[in-house]
Amino acid sequence: MRHFPQAFLAILFTVHLVAGAKWEFVQNGTSGILALESIIVGPTLALFFDFSGTGGPLQINGHSAWGALWNLQTNEATALDVVSDTFCASGGFLSNGTMVSVGGHLAGNSSTAVDGRMALRIFEPCDTPDGQGCTLFDDPDLVHLAETRWYPSSLRIFDGSLMIAGGIHEATPFYNTDPVNSFEFFPSKNGGVPRSSLFLQRSLVANLFPRVLALPDGKVFMVANNQSIIYDIEANTETILPDLPNGVRVTNPFDGTITLLPLSPPLYIPEVLVCGGTNTSDQIPPEQLSSQDAASDQCSRITLTRAGIKRGWEVERMLEGRMMPEMILLPNGQVLIINGAQTGYAAISSVAVVQGNSNADHAALTPSLYDPLAPLGRRISNKGLPTTDIARMYHSSVTLTPSGNILLAGSNPNVNVNETVKFPTEFRVQYLNPPYMSMARPTLSSVPAKIGFDSRFTAQVTIPNSVYRSPEIKVALMDLGYSSHAFHSSSRLVFLEASLSSDRSPPNNRVYPPGPGFLFVTVGDATSAGIRVMVGSGASPPVPDQGRRI
Ligand SMILES: *[C@@H]1O[C@H](CO)[C@@H](O)[C@H](O)[C@H]1NC(C)=O
Numbered sequence: 001m002r003h004f005p006q007a008f009l010a011i012l013f014t015v016h017l018v019a020g021a022k023w024e025f026v027q028n029g030t031s032g033i034l035a036l037e038s039i040i041v042g043p044t045l046a047l048f049f050d051f052s053g054t055g056g057p058l059q060i061n062g063h064s065a066w067g068a069l070w071n072l073q074t075n076e077a078t079a080l081d082v083v084s085d086t087f088c089a090s091g092g093f094l095s096n097g098t099m100v101s102v103g104g105h106l107a108g109n110s111s112t113a114v115d116g117r118m119a120l121r122i123f124e125p126c127d128t129p130d131g132q133g134c135t136l137f138d139d140p141d142l143v144h145l146a147e148t149r150w151y152p153s154s155l156r157i158f159d160g161s162l163m164i165a166g167g168i169h170e171a172t173p174f175y176n177t178d179p180v181n182s183f184e185f186f187p188s189k190n191g192g193v194p195r196s197s198l199f200l201q202r203s204l205v206a207n208l209f210p211r212v213l214a215l216p217d218g219k220v221f222m223v224a225n226n227q228s229i230i231y232d233i234e235a236n237t238e239t240i241l242p243d244l245p246n247g248v249r250v251t252n253p254f255d256g257t258i259t260l261l262p263l264s265p266p267l268y269i270p271e272v273l274v275c276g277g278t279n280t281s282d283q284i285p286p287e288q289l290s291s292q293d294a295a296s297d298q299c300s301r302i303t304l305t306r307a308g309i310k311r312g313w314e315v316e317r318m319l320e321g322r323m324m325p326e327m328i329l330l331p332n333g334q335v336l337i338i339n340g341a342q343t344g345y346a347a348i349s350s351v352a353v354v355q356g357n358s359n360a361d362h363a364a365l366t367p368s369l370y371d372p373l374a375p376l377g378r379r380i381s382n383k384g385l386p387t388t389d390i391a392r393m394y395h396s397s398v399t400l401t402p403s404g405n406i407l408l409a410g411s412n413p414n415v416n417v418n419e420t421v422k423f424p425t426e427f428r429v430q431y432l433n434p435p436y437m438s439m440a441r442p443t444l445s446s447v448p449a450k451i452g453f454d455s456r457f458t459a460q461v462t463i464p465n466s467v468y469r470s471p472e473i474k475v476a477l478m479d480l481g482y483s484s485h486a487f488h489s490s491s492r493l494v495f496l497e498a499s500l501s502s503d504r505s506p507p508n509n510r511v512y513p514p515g516p517g518f519l520f521v522t523v524g525d526a527t528s529a530g531i532r533v534m535v536g537s538g539a540s541p542p543v544p545d546q547g548r549r550i
């Protein structure tokens with residue numbers, strides 16, 4: 001990493017910290033569809049998906065749209081033509097930069113959508129800044145999964161393919177009573193035959209959207225209900241890990257959230273953080289549950305080394321209970337905990353005591369920051385974090401943007417548009433701006449478009465004088481993830497070996513599964529905007545192992 005000589009810097013920037021730079025919520029624009037899923041698909045574009053039957057105001061071909069491109073510069077939504085129903089799908093990028101949206105539901109309004117439960121919707125890389133000409137290939141007759149899957153999870157793995165886990169065959173109001181206890185891949189492996197999973201069977205009935213993370217050795221860590229395993233894709237074996245402590249359960253309809261903490265050189269030791277959910281038993285029928293039942297405030301953390309697994313889960317408490325929280329990795333290595341409800345459960349109109357149509361109540365309106373490097377018990381704080389008046393509960397989504405702020409959209413614990421309940425259908429889009437959005441920031445430029453594994457590269461960073469005093473420079477390579485149902489599929493942060501003279505890319509395709517990402521640089525308190533890079537060759541999956549094994 002090279003910087004301009006300081007003299008030059010002084011001329012370019014007469015920079016000062018803007019007085020009062022602070023965290024703030026800013027509302028701007030409306031999504032036109034209910035943004036229950038979101039993913040950043042380009043430097044200026046997010047893609048939103050909805051349920052085909054919601055009936056939002058954004059129109060396409062004479063009916064309500066259920067897909068939209070959100071322009072991060074103009075804060076406007078453009079309808080996207082989607083063929084199949086995307087309700088409760090997931091997705092992610094492949095090694096060639098193509099985004100695939102996976103699974104969905106039977107059409108809400110049979111006239112407008114086709115059955116999306118086996119769908120693989122392909123969004124090829126599209127670089128028009130305003131999304132003009134960007135299209136989705138969606139033909140479940142031609143390209144499809146082996147099983148019908150509503151509520152599946154997706155994960156980009158070491159060969160650049162997507163692994164697809166779990167789900168339910170048909171709609172049921174609450175628990176997973178018609179489970180898809182298997183994994184499959186896109187592009188397919190094993191001739192397209194799904195691999196059955198004892199873990200998915202054992203973790204019934206609260207295991208929808210299993211939380212799946214790619215470990216730096218290529219294996220997959222999973223949490224469903226109160227259980228966890230490591231799945232070895234190459235050997236097709238499941239190794240049972242300790243249950244979450246204190247009976248806490250974290251997958252739909254008991255959604256907590258989970259994230260892989262940032263991976264740092266030289267060892268990239270994986271640590272996992274799981275927060276929120278509930279300690280309610282999964283043996284209680286929904287007719288005996290209430291939107292007023294307290295959600296769990298527990299965060300559990302484990303280090304996935306032999307010694308770490310032996311030590312087991314380390315527990316600490318959030319400042320409030322959260323059902324359906326979200327965790328967003330920030331480029332400086334901290335984790336934002338945001339959204340959700342302080343009581344109740346996920347899903348709509350299925351427990352005994354509802355709030356309107358919502359199974360949850362008491363929206364959590366103030367985010368917290370989790371500092372992975374702070375000592376146990378001192379990691380979580382909401383000091384300096386603002387409070388919003390917009391509830392983001394069931395069917396909301398949130399993602400870090402290339403600018404470095406956080407995009408919040410959606411929330412609809414109702415089936416169709418409903419404006420008369422306490423938790424209405426939410427079309428307002430918001431950003432949560434970290435303090436660096438109103439400070440002088442470092443700027444990244446001359447970043448190579450493609451970065452191989454285990455290779456040196458240089459980029460330019462201009463560092464404002466006010467920031468330059470800080471000796472520490474952090475370069476984060478991030479997959480921003482696919483936000484759906486309190487989980488961010490494939491979300492990942494790998495810190496690079498970085499100095500002011502050069503950076504080194506991740507050592508191999510298991511530390512960062514090959515595919516697109518964004519590079520951010522943080523100096524002191526200031527983080528740059530992100531620049532998109534392709535990590536690896538950009539070839540279509542499956543791609544061979546690359547780089548140096550660690
Ligand atoms: C689907 O049907 C519902 C209820 O009849 C209606 O309110 C909604 O507008 C329809 N949605 C679409 C996408 O046409």
Ligand SMILES: *[C@@H]1O[C@H](CO)[C@@H](O)[C@H](O)[C@H]1NC(C)=O
Binds near residue numbers: 026027074075
């Ligand atoms: C909303 O976004 C638009 C487009 O970027 C911008 O022109 C406008 O100033 C913003 N409004 C607010 C209130 O931030």
Ligand SMILES: *[C@@H]1O[C@H](CO)[C@@H](O)[C@H](O)[C@H]1NC(C)=O
Binds near residue numbers: 247248282
């Ligand atoms: C996890 O849940 C199962 C039943 O769903 C229960 O038998 C087991 O004791 C739980 N584990 C812990 C550690 O509470």
Ligand SMILES: *[C@@H]1O[C@H](CO)[C@@H](O)[C@H](O)[C@H]1NC(C)=O
Binds near residue numbers: 246297
């Ligand atoms: C279950 O969670 C609630 C809410 O956090 C808490 O008050 C209660 O003590 C927990 N029960 C057990 C057995 O851990």
Ligand SMILES: *[C@@H]1O[C@H](CO)[C@@H](O)[C@H](O)[C@H]1NC(C)=O
Binds near residue numbers: 356416417418420421
């Ligand atoms: C909104 O939800 C409430 C509570 O279930 C219901 O009474 C009302 O009819 C709904 N409105 C619409 C437009 O569906």
Ligand SMILES: *[C@@H]1O[C@H](CO)[C@@H](O)[C@H](O)[C@H]1NC(C)=O
Binds near residue numbers: 096098122187541
């Ligand atoms: C990426 O690979 C997928 C799966 O083989 C394929 O459908 C898609 O067209 C490819 N995209 C590009 C840009 O090569």
